[in-house]
Amino acid sequence: MQNALYKIFKKPFFGRFSKPWRWPESVDQAQWTRLNLKSQSGADISALIALAHTPSAKGAILMVHPMGVIAKGFWMKYGHAEILREAGYHVMVFDLNGFGESTSTTMDFPLDVLAAGQELKKLHPDLPVAVFGASMGAAMSVCAMAYRGHPFKAAILESAFPTLLHFWSRYPIPKLGIQLSKLVCPAGELRLRPTEAAKNLVGNPATLLIYGEADEFTPVKDGLLLQKALDGQARxxxxxxxNAAHTHAFAASPEEYKSRVVDFLDTYLLRA
Structure with missing residues (x-):
């Protein structure tokens, strides 16, 4: 019954993305290993893992996708995963609940991030683990880092919204749903509010925030709000x-993107 109610509530937010998942074209599927895991959200989570291209790995990176039918395939299609693998990092991509091949349950997406991160750490216990999120994935990664037991020593967050309303206020029905949830279930809304989670980060993970000047969904000013909330809690x-649009800073400035992302991980994850 609970899942049926959540399915109705989630439809205005994510209904258009509920389509069968397909591998992105040009991806060598043989390089990826399938993994299924259970989230405390109640969902069965679908994940894929690929190893570093180097003889030995420096660390392992969990990649948390933005909204979209492509879900976990975002990181493969646009080349982010290959940047990390070439730089010496194992990567895991996965579908948040209700996206891609994962089952749909509650709105507790940070628990999906937490479960996937803990599984990645189990698979590579001797390596430091970081989280790399975009848009919704970045926001939910911040929230996941407020939970004890998260394994993340560093975080790269691109186009993260500071609160749900900052992103959804331009859409009347989702906006109303969020406003109602703040009245009916205020604790639930707080669990999904990155600026609130930022005050309670566990472990002080170093964080790289990336925002595009051409991003109409999560503008730079929203990023500065999140940065302010993180100040004092994380480096x-x-x-x-x-010229970077929403979640597409890599396309706008590929060489600098590679350099900044890899240098950040090599400096802050390996030092952790």
Whole structure:
């Protein structure tokens, strides 16, 4: 019954993304290993793992996708996963509940991030683990880092919204749903509010925030709000990318993107 109610509530937010998942074209499926795991959200989570291209790995990175039918395939399609693998990092991509091949349950997406991160750490116990999120995935990663037991020593967060309303206020029905949830279930809304989670980060993970100057969904000013919330809780770097649209800073500035992301991980994850 509970899942049926959540399915109705989630439809205005994510209904258009509920389509069969397909591998992105040009991806060598043989390089990826399937994994299924259970989240405390109640969902069965679908994940894929690929090893570093180097003889030995420096660390392992969990990649948390933005909204979209492509879900976990975002990181493969646009080349982010290959950047990390070439730099010496194992990667795991996965579908948040209700996206891609994962089952749909509650709105507790941070628990999906937590479960996937803990599983990645189990698979590579001797390596430091970081989280790399975009848009919704970045926001939910911040929230996941407020939970004890998360394994993340560093975080790269691109286009993260500071609160749900900052992103959804332009959409009347989702906006109303969030406003009602703040009245009916205020604790639930707080669990999904990155600026609140930022005050309670566990472990002080170093954080790289990336925002595009051409991003109409999570503008730079929203990123500055999140940075302010993170100040004092984590060492935070901020990169404002000229001409970059929402979640597409890599496309706008590929060489600098590679350099900044890899240098950040090599410096802050390996030092952790």
């Amino acid at each position: 935070t770097l901020f990169w404002q990318v000229p």
